[in-house]
Amino acid sequence: xxxxxxxxxxxxxxxxxxSAISAFTFGIAQLAPGxxxxxxxxxxxxxxxxxxxxxxxxxxxxPLPIRYVRWLSSVGKGEFGYSLAYNVPVSKLxxxxxxxxxxxxxxxxxxxxxxxxxxxxxxxFRPRSWIDRGSSxxxxxxxxxxxxxxxxxxxxxxxxxxILPAGGMMSIHSEQNRWLAITDVVRHLxxxxxxxxxxxxxxxxRHVRAATVEALNSPFIxxxxxxxxxxxxxxxxxxxxxxxxxxxxxxxxxxxxxxSGSFLVEIITGWPGLGPLFINAxxxxxLHIVMAVVMLFSVVLVLASLASDLLLYAIDPxxxxxx
Amino acid sequence: MGGVSLLPACSPxxxxxxxxxxxxxxxxxxRTRVVFDxxxxxxRTGEVLGMQGRSGCGKTSAALALLKLLPASxxxxxxxxxxxxxxxxxxxxxxxxxxxxEISIIYQEPSLALNxxxxxxxxxxxxxxxxxxxxxxxxxxxxxxxxNDVQLGSERYYQAYPHELSGGECHRIVLAQALVCRxxxxxxxxxxxxxxxxxxxxxxxxxDRLQRDTGAALLLISHDRSVTSRLxxxxxxxxxxEERRLPAVSKPRTSIPKxxxxxxxxxxxxxxxxxxxxxxxxxxxxxxxxxKQVLRSVDLTIAKGSLTALVGPSGSGKSTFARCLALLETxxxxxxxxxxxxxxxxxxxxxxxxxxxxxxxFQDAAAALNPRLSAAEIIAEPLTIQNSGTREERVRRAEGxxxxxxxxxxxxxxxxxxxxxxxxxRLVIARALTLEPSLLIFDESLSGLDPETRDEILDVxxxxxxxxxxxxLLISHDxxxxxxxxxxxxxxxxxxIVSQLNKKLETHSRASTGTEQLLDAKAQNPxxxxxxx
Numbered sequence: 001x002x003x004x005x006x007x008x009x010x011x012x013x014x015x016x017x018x019s020a021i022s023a024f025t026f027g028i029a030q031l032a033p034g035x036x037x038x039x040x041x042x043x044x045x046x047x048x049x050x051x052x053x054x055x056x057x058x059x060x061x062x063p064l065p066i067r068y069v070r071w072l073s074s075v076g077k078g079e080f081g082y083s084l085a086y087n088v089p090v091s092k093l094x095x096x097x098x099x100x101x102x103x104x105x106x107x108x109x110x111x112x113x114x115x116x117x118x119x120x121x122x123x124x125f126r127p128r129s130w131i132d133r134g135s136s137x138x139x140x141x142x143x144x145x146x147x148x149x150x151x152x153x154x155x156x157x158x159x160x161x162x163i164l165p166a167g168g169m170m171s172i173h174s175e176q177n178r179w180l181a182i183t184d185v186v187r188h189l190x191x192x193x194x195x196x197x198x199x200x201x202x203x204x205x206r207h208v209r210a211a212t213v214e215a216l217n218s219p220f221i222x223x224x225x226x227x228x229x230x231x232x233x234x235x236x237x238x239x240x241x242x243x244x245x246x247x248x249x250x251x252x253x254x255x256x257x258x259x260s261g262s263f264l265v266e267i268i269t270g271w272p273g274l275g276p277l278f279i280n281a282x283x284x285x286x287l288h289i290v291m292a293v294v295m296l297f298s299v300v301l302v303l304a305s306l307a308s309d310l311l312l313y314a315i316d317p318x319x320x321x322x323x
Numbered sequence: 324m325g326g327v328s329l330l331p332a333c334s335p336x337x338x339x340x341x342x343x344x345x346x347x348x349x350x351x352x353x354r355t356r357v358v359f360d361x362x363x364x365x366x367r368t369g370e371v372l373g374m375q376g377r378s379g380c381g382k383t384s385a386a387l388a389l390l391k392l393l394p395a396s397x398x399x400x401x402x403x404x405x406x407x408x409x410x411x412x413x414x415x416x417x418x419x420x421x422x423x424x425e426i427s428i429i430y431q432e433p434s435l436a437l438n439x440x441x442x443x444x445x446x447x448x449x450x451x452x453x454x455x456x457x458x459x460x461x462x463x464x465x466x467x468x469x470x471n472d473v474q475l476g477s478e479r480y481y482q483a484y485p486h487e488l489s490g491g492e493c494h495r496i497v498l499a500q501a502l503v504c505r506x507x508x509x510x511x512x513x514x515x516x517x518x519x520x521x522x523x524x525x526x527x528x529x530x531d532r533l534q535r536d537t538g539a540a541l542l543l544i545s546h547d548r549s550v551t552s553r554l555x556x557x558x559x560x561x562x563x564x565e566e567r568r569l570p571a572v573s574k575p576r577t578s579i580p581k582x583x584x585x586x587x588x589x590x591x592x593x594x595x596x597x598x599x600x601x602x603x604x605x606x607x608x609x610x611x612x613x614x615k616q617v618l619r620s621v622d623l624t625i626a627k628g629s630l631t632a633l634v635g636p637s638g639s640g641k642s643t644f645a646r647c648l649a650l651l652e653t654x655x656x657x658x659x660x661x662x663x664x665x666x667x668x669x670x671x672x673x674x675x676x677x678x679x680x681x682x683x684x685f686q687d688a689a690a691a692l693n694p695r696l697s698a699a700e701i702i703a704e705p706l707t708i709q710n711s712g713t714r715e716e717r718v719r720r721a722e723g724x725x726x727x728x729x730x731x732x733x734x735x736x737x738x739x740x741x742x743x744x745x746x747x748x749r750l751v752i753a754r755a756l757t758l759e760p761s762l763l764i765f766d767e768s769l770s771g772l773d774p775e776t777r778d779e780i781l782d783v784x785x786x787x788x789x790x791x792x793x794x795x796l797l798i799s800h801d802x803x804x805x806x807x808x809x810x811x812x813x814x815x816x817x818x819x820i821v822s823q824l825n826k827k828l829e830t831h832s833r834a835s836t837g838t839e840q841l842l843d844a845k846a847q848n849p850x851x852x853x854x855x856x
Contacts, residue, residue: 229423
């Protein structure tokens, strides 16, 4: 089997999967009681006639399949539906929000791997050293701390000492100068990114350590030691490539988390990403935004797993031989 | 456990390596298990010293102890003097300059000793990089030269990954690794284990030639007397060190009386008709390769309760046939009738329940055991999967099976990597017996064992058939060996059955073509024996 046909088949599969997810999500969302207009109906200044007119205008009186097909056609036009709350096509809202979320997610992911990879390798190489014990205790503590509590703790520290801005993405007057604007965003980024990275590190660390320990215990590493290969070389050139397989799959998962992992943190730190948009849309029953965000997550997940498979194919000769 | 008696004394001034009172023991929970407590020997420059002994007597431990390569759970005492320096007292940094450069080691299982994700050429080059100041070009040059020396001259081998090489080629690669820095001493730990007769001699010839060319001293470790006696001038024997447990099976040794009736021997358990298997070319860059037909219409009947041996040279399709029979691979066409049911048509639940009735004992026992499990867990795992019995019952059953296969039940809690090669093979057999299968397939399970262990395991097989009536299919390249126990011998060559001999019925059929070529193909031909049986 060659790569190109394999890729083609995977993409066809993915297309089927995504359309199934979209139909399923659309149906489920409709099962939930209430529509966008229910909140307006509570307002005594709006007459029921106006509400009926709005119902017709938004197409909410149409049966489910027709609404689904309409949504699909708007996806085809690149609008991804129409937000009733914001009164704009969803694509306009989605784009900047996605950029903000990816900026936060990528920074956190980078930070998480930069901590977990060297620490995991080192603790695998020197088990039961004080670094290993310390990192084990630390990661257990972090694993047991809820994301929410960690975020609150950081916010508390930020307001108490005033080193970092507590929430948001930009200060009000930061746009006068480009350089100032960038440093301002970075300063705002530190807190949520640190929380996210600290949440991810324990899981990554454990996987990296376990994979490296397994590689180091394998007979071929013992053999390389017998050939007098030095420690650094042994670790980086011999053990790490052999330990890479599970880590690449994990990397694929963390790629998928790039857009979906930072929800809660975005909400509590007021980061204008997809998280607050999604939650508000759910409460407002602004269906098309919910649909668009869910589909975005699915697409990223599918692409991330494809990317990790391709990476695996590129790195491991045994996978290449099986394909 | 006493010290190992020594060889003829030789002048201490000329000895390159002197081992004095070497002791190795393992901490095993609370107790200490002594492997040997006073091993003494010496090796002179350019000398070949053989080291032999049964499996489990500590040969490999001795080899690894010389270079301080034993795991942390091992305690090593005594002195290893190499050119006057005690290797056991050297700090790691200095020891590293000795390993691979002055003393190199050839590991027992080459396919496991090679890194699966690095090209073999680079793996040899890495050793040069660790010990010399050569540039990468010079290293490449030197690697190609050493590959040429081990008769793997083509550029394909430099670029190959270990999984693309055959067993014999992997042996040559680890040989090249050991010799590339021109060490003063090479330790070869079972360099021919698991190889068939022909390959074994090729590798020994190669070791012999290279040893003469380079003038390196050689410590040759093998359970096989014919190997050590062929190259070594002197030989030490470690067998005296540990008392060996004999299997609890009280059956006469190996040979079976011919007049014995095997119950319903005439009923067939398995009937194979016109089985064909073709390997298609795989991978990105191999599309221009031709298809390889491995099985060309194989017909075979295995009688219930019989012990059938399937013999033939490497590449004759024996293993593929067995794997197809066990449904580990899917045959292209043909029929496999197991008690009248066509296996190739089984699906789902039927297929799952069939799998318990047939057990496959793999060639490489070490690779078929999960190193994280204890012996009892390994043997009881099929029961755990089937969720049968309580934990205590399962452990008791595991201990019973260990007893039955000649293992010490008190070792049930030990992790399986602490067992020797022969013991691992018994573990695998014990595990295969757990579900009381009706057919057992042994795929070269006897190769790589020393003669005594092999005989004991053959005893186990014979007793299994007598006591439990288990039908067995024994795949081997060693016809002399299987002819002692098998009542039906099937010879395969080139994907076909070329000859069949039924001991009980004294019938002998032979397809006219192919057999003679097969017989001529080997200098020392084991198949001749089949004619005289």
